[in-house]
Amino acid sequence: xxxxxxxxxxxxxxxxxxVITNNLKQNDFEQFSRxxxxxxxxxxxxxxxxxxxxxxxxxxxxKYTIIFEYTLPREGGRRPDVILLSKNHVxxxxxxxxxxxxxxxxxxVSAYSKDIKTYHHLSHSxxxxxILISTGWNGTKHKIDDVNxxxxxxxxxxxxxxxxxxxxxTNVNDWINSDYLPLPSILQAARMIFQNEELPKIKTxxxxxxPNTISKLLEIAKNARETNSxxxxxxxxxxxxxxTLVGLQLVYTLDKFDKEITGVFLSGNGPLVNVLQYxxxxxxxxxxxxxxxxxxxxxxxxxSTPHENIWIYxxxxxxxxxxxxxxxxxxxxxxxxxFIKLGDRINSWCLIVGLIGEGQxxxxxxxxxxxxxxxxxxxxxxxxxxxxxxxxxxxxxxxxDLEFHDELDLTRTLRSHIAQDVAEWTxxxxxxxxxxxxxxxxxxxxxxxxxxxxxxxxxxxxYVKERYDGQDEKRFGLIASSKPKFDPRYGIKNGWMDTRLxxxxxxxxxxxxxxxxxxxxxxxxxxxxxxxxxxxxxIICWGEDLIWENxxxxxxxARGQKxxxxxxxxxxxVLLSRGRDGIIVFIPDTPxxxxxxxxLVESGLLELNLTE
Numbered sequence: 001x002x003x004x005x006x007x008x009x010x011x012x013x014x015x016x017x018x019v020i021t022n023n024l025k026q027n028d029f030e031q032f033s034r035x036x037x038x039x040x041x042x043x044x045x046x047x048x049x050x051x052x053x054x055x056x057x058x059x060x061x062x063k064y065t066i067i068f069e070y071t072l073p074r075e076g077g078r079r080p081d082v083i084l085l086s087k088n089h090v091x092x093x094x095x096x097x098x099x100x101x102x103x104x105x106x107x108x109v110s111a112y113s114k115d116i117k118t119y120h121h122l123s124h125s126x127x128x129x130x131i132l133i134s135t136g137w138n139g140t141k142h143k144i145d146d147v148n149x150x151x152x153x154x155x156x157x158x159x160x161x162x163x164x165x166x167x168x169x170t171n172v173n174d175w176i177n178s179d180y181l182p183l184p185s186i187l188q189a190a191r192m193i194f195q196n197e198e199l200p201k202i203k204t205x206x207x208x209x210x211p212n213t214i215s216k217l218l219e220i221a222k223n224a225r226e227t228n229s230x231x232x233x234x235x236x237x238x239x240x241x242x243x244t245l246v247g248l249q250l251v252y253t254l255d256k257f258d259k260e261i262t263g264v265f266l267s268g269n270g271p272l273v274n275v276l277q278y279x280x281x282x283x284x285x286x287x288x289x290x291x292x293x294x295x296x297x298x299x300x301x302x303x304s305t306p307h308e309n310i311w312i313y314x315x316x317x318x319x320x321x322x323x324x325x326x327x328x329x330x331x332x333x334x335x336x337x338x339f340i341k342l343g344d345r346i347n348s349w350c351l352i353v354g355l356i357g358e359g360q361x362x363x364x365x366x367x368x369x370x371x372x373x374x375x376x377x378x379x380x381x382x383x384x385x386x387x388x389x390x391x392x393x394x395x396x397x398x399x400x401d402l403e404f405h406d407e408l409d410l411t412r413t414l415r416s417h418i419a420q421d422v423a424e425w426t427x428x429x430x431x432x433x434x435x436x437x438x439x440x441x442x443x444x445x446x447x448x449x450x451x452x453x454x455x456x457x458x459x460x461x462x463y464v465k466e467r468y469d470g471q472d473e474k475r476f477g478l479i480a481s482s483k484p485k486f487d488p489r490y491g492i493k494n495g496w497m498d499t500r501l502x503x504x505x506x507x508x509x510x511x512x513x514x515x516x517x518x519x520x521x522x523x524x525x526x527x528x529x530x531x532x533x534x535x536x537x538x539i540i541c542w543g544e545d546l547i548w549e550n551x552x553x554x555x556x557x558a559r560g561q562k563x564x565x566x567x568x569x570x571x572x573x574v575l576l577s578r579g580r581d582g583i584i585v586f587i588p589d590t591p592x593x594x595x596x597x598x599x600l601v602e603s604g605l606l607e608l609n610l611t612e
Contacts, residue, residue, distance in 0.1 A: 002176050004028070004069030009084075010061040017048050024069055032077060044068075046135060047081060047095040054156035063168035072115065073180040078471050080112045084159065085175060086166040090116060090128045091159065099136030101612045104466035106132055106147045107450060111581060113146065114448040115182065122178040129162065131155075144612055209410060210242050210249075216407040217250055217353060220387050221261060221310055224349045231349075232340075232377065234316070234370075234388040236356045237410030238423040243355040244272070244532055246410070247312040250353065251287050254310065263310030266291040268318055271504040271525070272532040278505025291335070292328075299338035300331045305346045311339065315532065316354030317369045336376035344382045357532075370395045422449060426576045429603050430569050432551050441604020450537070450582025453597065453605035455589040457490050460539045461521055462610060463584065467537065468519075472511050476537040477518025479578060481571050482526035484543020487588065492541045494524045508533060527571040530578050538578045542587045546572050548599040584608060 004027040005020050012020075024044050028036045036044075051066070058064065067083040084091040094109035096102070113130035116123050130147045133155065141150045141158060150158050169175060217233060224231040237243045247265050254263045267273050268291045276288045291313060298306055313319070319335035326332040333341070343350040354373065374396045377384045385401045389409035396402060421440050428437035441451055454460050464476040478492060482499070486492040493499070502523050503516060512519035518535065530538070546568050547553050554565045576583065585605060587597045601607065 002071050002073065003067045004079075006065065006067045006172065006176065008062050009055050009058060009064045009066050012066050013052060013056055013061070017045060017052070020048055020068070021045055027069065031071060043081075043095065043097060046097060047093075047133075050095075050133070050135065050152045051082065051155070054152070055159075057156040057160070059160055059164050060166075060168075063166070064163070065169055065172045067172075067176070070176065072112075072182070075115075075182060075471075075473060077473065078112075080109070080116075084163075085169045085172060086163050087169050088126055088166055089163045090123050090126050091131060091162070092116065092129065093131045093133060093155075095133045095135060097136065098134045099138075101132065101134050101137060101139075101144075101149055102466060102610055103608070103612060104463045104610070105134070106144055106149075106612065107582075108467055110145065110147050110448060119182045120178055120180050122175050131158075149612070209407060210246055212407045213246050213410065214250055214253060216387075216405055217246075218253065221254070221351050224351045225261065225309070228349045230343045230382060230384050231351045232354065232373065232384055232386045233351060233408065234354045234356055234373075234386070234392060235408045235410065236389050236392065241410035241423075243357060243410060244314055247314055247353065247355050248276075248288075250310075250312060261310065262308045263287070263312055264289055264294070264306070264308045265312045265314065266294050267314040267532070268292060268320075269315060269532050271529045272314070274504040275508045275533060279509050295335060295338050296329065298342050299335075300329060300333060303345070305342065309346075309349060310351045310353065312353040312355065313339070314355045315357050316373070317356045319372055321372060334372045334376060336373040337379070340373075340376040340380050340384070343384075344380055374400075421447075422579070423577055425604070426573055429576070429600075430552075430573050434599060434603050437603040444604070445606070448581075449579075450584075451605045452582065452584040452608040453600050454584065454586055454608040455597065457492075457539070457541075457586050459608055459610055460584045460586050463608060464537050464539065466610075468512070474512075474536045474581075475508065475518055476521075476539065477507070477535055478521060478524040478541060479530050479535070479538045479575055480524050480526055480541035481543055481545050481568070481575065482528060483545035483568070483571075486541065486543060490541070490588070491522070492524050494526050494541070494543075499524065499526055499529060502529065504529060508535075527574045531574050534578050534580055536579070536581045538575070538583055540575050540578075540583055540585045542572075542585055542593070542596065542600075544590075544592050546596075547592060548596045 004024040007015070021041060021044050025036045025041065028034060028040070055061070063086060065085040067085060069079050069081070070083050071077060071079045080092045081095045082093040084093070092109060092112050094105065094112065096105050098105070109130040109132050113128050117128040132147055132149050133152050134149075135152050138151060139149075141148065141154050143149070148158070213235060217235070220231055220233050223229070235243060235246060251263045251265045254261050265288045270290060273288060273290050277284050280288065294306070298304060320328070322332040322334050325334060339352050343352065356370065370392065377386065377400060378397065383401065385403065386396060387403050387405060387408065389406065390404040391409065393402065393404065421444050425437055425440040425444055428440060445451055468474040468476060480486070480492055480494040482494060482496075484494070486494065502525055504525070506514065506516035507518050507523065507525065510517040514520065515522065524541070552569065585600060587593050587600070
């Protein structure tokens with residue numbers, strides 16, 4: 001059952017409190033295999049008592065349906081406390097046993113409202129109203145953004161005023177069992193793909209073009225095999241556009257498409273590989289592998305060839321240049337050289353799929369970008385056909401065989417399941433276009449994506465714990481640039497010795513109660529540990545490696561780095577684009593960082609307070 005208890009308001013007033021509570025306890029056990037905590041039982045009883053007292057004065061008692069603990073499908077147990085349903089209205093009540101109104105609670109009920117409005121099929125055309133009841137608060141009802149803050153003694157009059165003349169919902173079971181299609185995180189989507197489940201056909205994902213991209217890549221693969229040719233396909237996309245999801249789904253789809261065509265998903269992003277292998281289980285190691293292991297086996301002077309014909313390289317713009325390869329592997333091919341030469345020496349066809357993230361080169365030796373692929377193909381003695389978006393035309397010299405396809409450019413971000421402008425906002429900020437970022441931020445916040453900033457790390461930690469209390473699928477944690485040094489009292493362990501001890505699989509995947517989980521807030525990952533991955537609400541710890549002095553201050557060249565300033569900007573571009581529900585930027589209160597704090601506020605970040 002997707003609801004703990006459901007009936008008309010009229011029946012609710014007639015049934016004993018203990019009967020309802022016992023139903024809720026039983027539902028809790030059946031859904032989550034757990035005994036309800038004393039705190040949870042007390043909260044249920046308190047809300048039932050309040051609603052019985054207030055709802056007895058409602059007009060049309062038999063026309064309204066009350067639903068306790070409606071569990072949002074595919075959301076890992078997220079559930080609003082109470083829903084009041086009528087023909088045209090969904091009223092969402094969240095009860096908190098506090099005597100103050102907290103911002104984390106406001107944002108929580110607001111998120112419930114937006115998710116139901118956006119993803120619950122039968123609620124698309126209905127009015128969805130979020131209502132926060134802080135049971136010990138005695139103020140006057142008012143509205144904060146989209147949330148109605150209502151005194152417990154004003155609930156009845158508020159509901160009468162809002163829906164007095166509405167009719168009953170015809171079939172409540174249809175509403176409870178309606179399709180609900182949230183956007184999965186990369187890890188949730190990966191589980192679904194490799195458990196042979198159908199990915200939810202979400203309007204956002206469809207409009208972002210992911211199915212069309214995969215279809216085009218399958219068409220290119222078929223052409224390569226039929227013509228016994230070598231093809232390179234480049235797929236571009238903004239941060240969070242679903243490039244990794246495209247690669248993973250392509251590997252899976254290949255097996256269903258044609259048993260004789262096999263592929264492997266390769267990434268130089270070690271944490272991403274670790275997390276995917278941890279999440280998908282041991283069998284996944286055959287199709288999700290580190291690119292560096294692959295090239296150690298088949299690159300350089302090796303003559304062996306892989307059994308796969310399709311090699312999918314995630315973040316291919318980060319491929320190593322010759323200096324990096326010489327240092328790490330002892331020979332001076334670039335990584336694109338290795339791939340192209342491997343394709344040249346196999347006795348059949350091949351397809352290299354390069355997934356290209358924009359503005360995400362963060363390692364020394366990655367600054368060469370797409371030009372390395374162009375150079376590798378120019379040096380090949382064989383004919384290669386290149387498939388890419390039109391915008392990459394200038395990357396390749398005249399004379400190469402190019403074919404342009406819009407389907408290979410993913411222009412919309414999927415990481416945030418509400419705001420579509422976060423990637424653009426991040427780019428404006430990193431590019432120093434502060435007023436343009438501010439304009440974008442207004443729309444982003446209206447869409448329900450939180451943009452917060454604070455000088456107090458404990459405030460940030462308290463907020464995320466309160467915001468996601470009881471939501472075991474939600475993930476929050478500390479992320480930071482790898483370069484700055486933070487005062488030890490903050491507990492931001494971003495040094496090399498500390499971050500190398502982080503086990504990325506459990507950090508991203510384990511439940512919040514685990515000490516190895518990101519939600520324990522006892523460890524930190526850097527741009528190298530979060531690229532290609534995501535959290536619902538990251539706490540971004542901003543350091544003195546990127547400060548504002550009438551523009552982002554440029555640092556002198558570091559040893560071995562061709563463009564250290566670009567790497568710093570790209571590191572923060574990565575950090576700022578990790579959130580699904582929002583971000584919180586923590587900036588230590590130091591003289592050096594005060595101008596940076598100010599400019600971030602001017603770009604649209606709101607100063608975080610725990611209470612309204």
